[in-house]
Amino acid sequence: MNTIDVVDLASDLIKVGSLSGQEHAMAQLVMKRMQELGYTDISVDENGSVLGYVGPRDGELALLFDAHMDVVPVAGQWTVDPFGAERRDGRLYGRGATDMKGALAAALCGVSQAAATGKLHKRVAVSASVLEEVIEGYAIGAVLDRCRPEAVVICEPSKLQVKVGQKGRQEILLTLHGKPAHAALPHAGRNPIEAAATALAALRDMPLPQDDILGSAFLVPTDIVSDPYPSISLIPSSVTIRFDRRTLSGETWAEVRSAIDACLRQAGLEHFSLEIATAAVSTYTGQTIHPERDLPAWHLPDGHALVEAMCQAVRDAGREPETSTWWFCTNGSEAAGRRGLPTIGLGPGREEDAHTIDESVEIEQLVGARDIYACLCLRMAGVQN
Ligand SMILES: [Zn+2]
Numbered sequence: 001m002n003t004i005d006v007v008d009l010a011s012d013l014i015k016v017g018s019l020s021g022q023e024h025a026m027a028q029l030v031m032k033r034m035q036e037l038g039y040t041d042i043s044v045d046e047n048g049s050v051l052g053y054v055g056p057r058d059g060e061l062a063l064l065f066d067a068h069m070d071v072v073p074v075a076g077q078w079t080v081d082p083f084g085a086e087r088r089d090g091r092l093y094g095r096g097a098t099d100m101k102g103a104l105a106a107a108l109c110g111v112s113q114a115a116a117t118g119k120l121h122k123r124v125a126v127s128a129s130v131l132e133e134v135i136e137g138y139a140i141g142a143v144l145d146r147c148r149p150e151a152v153v154i155c156e157p158s159k160l161q162v163k164v165g166q167k168g169r170q171e172i173l174l175t176l177h178g179k180p181a182h183a184a185l186p187h188a189g190r191n192p193i194e195a196a197a198t199a200l201a202a203l204r205d206m207p208l209p210q211d212d213i214l215g216s217a218f219l220v221p222t223d224i225v226s227d228p229y230p231s232i233s234l235i236p237s238s239v240t241i242r243f244d245r246r247t248l249s250g251e252t253w254a255e256v257r258s259a260i261d262a263c264l265r266q267a268g269l270e271h272f273s274l275e276i277a278t279a280a281v282s283t284y285t286g287q288t289i290h291p292e293r294d295l296p297a298w299h300l301p302d303g304h305a306l307v308e309a310m311c312q313a314v315r316d317a318g319r320e321p322e323t324s325t326w327w328f329c330t331n332g333s334e335a336a337g338r339r340g341l342p343t344i345g346l347g348p349g350r351e352e353d354a355h356t357i358d359e360s361v362e363i364e365q366l367v368g369a370r371d372i373y374a375c376l377c378l379r380m381a382g383v384q385n
Pocket of ligand 1: 068156
């Protein structure tokens, strides 16, 4: 079994472009590095996600570390090569450095570091999943269909803080139905754009739930389009507003929908429909999927054994644990939100650095994540258990 430097591995991963749905070359590289690091039963599923194991083949699967391989496109004026993996002032630069090739490298190295001690009596797996940036949770669902971990670690950036939950995300389409007419004879029609203005004002003031752990839910309009588009000299037949609803634990689409419906009716609207958005997404393996964009929130209760284990692992690695929650959505929506698997988050880098121009990660964070992951493996899959 080889060891590979975590920064070298993160650099190798950054140099390979891997937009969502185009992760093929990246998956090849991950499989190769898994082999070099001594992983066994390395496989690629129908979506193209890579899964590999360490530890005794007959052992239970104690932990699955999940990191996604895809990155968002390079946008804006970069001052460094987004695929150059430049190292400067203690940081590693490139698209995906923070979100989340650095974390994938840390998981691959940390888990193999734990296996190299010879002390694992249970198995640990790492999944390098696809498409997280476009549809959180979808790809890890297929991974979890074929392995049954006792707990899941989401390796998204957290500054090495222990993340005990996240808000969920629903992408909602509100369609206001009108009656088309010539714009020169507006009273002959019913203008859905006027209805959209009423709807936006009513929904902006709509009270939303909040809790002590995840904070306040949000309902944010993100686009609006008429049908036909463009609609020239014509009152359109409909207008669709897309909303991003950030949800709290336990909130279902049925509840959210009925609250929005009631709010709109109270504002005097009646010709509208509400649905969860779906969109065709293609995998690099040639599949086209139509996932519903309804990703549930989750959080672990205080004092949960997994929180204790992760906090201890952070201490084992010589650091002080801090717990918090993520403000964005992750693959944890599937693992914890839908499947109820004990799930926790911890990863290198600052959440605020994800998707930015000149994205970078502190090298010290990569080393820290690797060591914490190794310590967690030994705690949860090691012989002392
Ligand atoms: Zn991410």
